[in-house]
Amino acid sequence: xxxxxVVDQHHLLKLFTFxxxxxxxxxxxxxxxxAEEENHHPNINFTWGxxxxxxWTHKIEGLHENDFIFASxxxxxxx
Amino acid sequence: xxxxxVVDQHHLLKLFTFxxxxxxxxxxxxxxxxAEEENHHPNINFTWGxxxxxxWTHKIEGLHENDFIFASxxxxxxx
Numbered sequence: 001x002x003x004x005x006v007v008d009q010h011h012l013l014k015l016f017t018f019x020x021x022x023x024x025x026x027x028x029x030x031x032x033x034x035a036e037e038e039n040h041h042p043n044i045n046f047t048w049g050x051x052x053x054x055x056w057t058h059k060i061e062g063l064h065e066n067d068f069i070f071a072s073x074x075x076x077x078x079x
Numbered sequence: 080x081x082x083x084x085v086v087d088q089h090h091l092l093k094l095f096t097f098x099x100x101x102x103x104x105x106x107x108x109x110x111x112x113x114a115e116e117e118n119h120h121p122n123i124n125f126t127w128g129x130x131x132x133x134x135w136t137h138k139i140e141g142l143h144e145n146d147f148i149f150a151s152x153x154x155x156x157x158x
Contacts (some may be wrong), residue, residue, distance in 0.1 A: 021120050025111045032104045041100050041127040048120040 004071050011043075011056035012063065012071050016078065021048045030077045040070050083150050090122075090135035091142065091150050095157065100127045109156045119149050 004014045018024040024046050031053065035041045043054040055071055057064040083091045097103040103125050110132065114120045122133040134150055136143040 021111070021114060025108070028107065029104070032100070035100060043124070043126040045122070045124040047122040 001068060001071050002075050006063070007054075010062055011054045012067055013052065013054050014071070014074075016051045016053070018049050018051065024049055024051050027051050027077065031074055034070075034073055034077070038070060038073070040066060042070070042074075080147060080150050081154050085142070086133075089141055090133045091146055092131065092133050093150070093153075095130045095132070097128050097130065103128055103130050106130050106156065110153055113149075113152055113156065117149060117152070119145060121149070121153075 001012075004012045007013045016024075016027060018027065028044055028046055028051055031042065031044060031051075040055075045052040045054070053071075053074060055067045055074075056062060057067055080091075083093045086092045095103075095106060097106065107123055107125055107130055110121065110123060110130075119134075124131040124133070132150075132153060134146045134153075135141060136146055
């Protein structure tokens with residue numbers, strides 16, 4: 001994983017930056033497709049040029065192997 | 080305006096709820112269209128079934144009349 005932070009031993013967090021609002025929103029939609037495919041739904045906090053993604057497993061209120069796999073798939077979108 | 084909170088005299092905040100991820104994301108995209116049309120870009124924090132929208136004017140780091148107008152336009156999307 002690239003630059004994901006483990007926060008409070010509870011979730012993975014990463015900030016992605018973009019040159020404008022449109023490309024940030026496009027990335028949000030790509031994450032949305034992945035989330036529906038995997039039935040794993042992150043928290044997405046975004047605004048002009050910035051998308052902050054948080055991932056955890058709600059059932060255990062913490063981190064599971066699947067969260068790390070999901071994070072790597074999000075990284076794969078951007079490369 | 081319907082159920083928007085003024086937070087710290089800095090931004091307007093409202094939580095919208097939805098029955099699933101897909102409809103939350105659809106709403107996010109409708110806000111995105113409006114944001115680009117108005118060249119006014121809110122902060123959107125969302126996850127499965129929830130979309131939290133924050134609006135303020137970056138230039139003044141606070142609230143301007145336009146923020147209230149933008150909030151009412153977001154309300155209009157949902158009705």
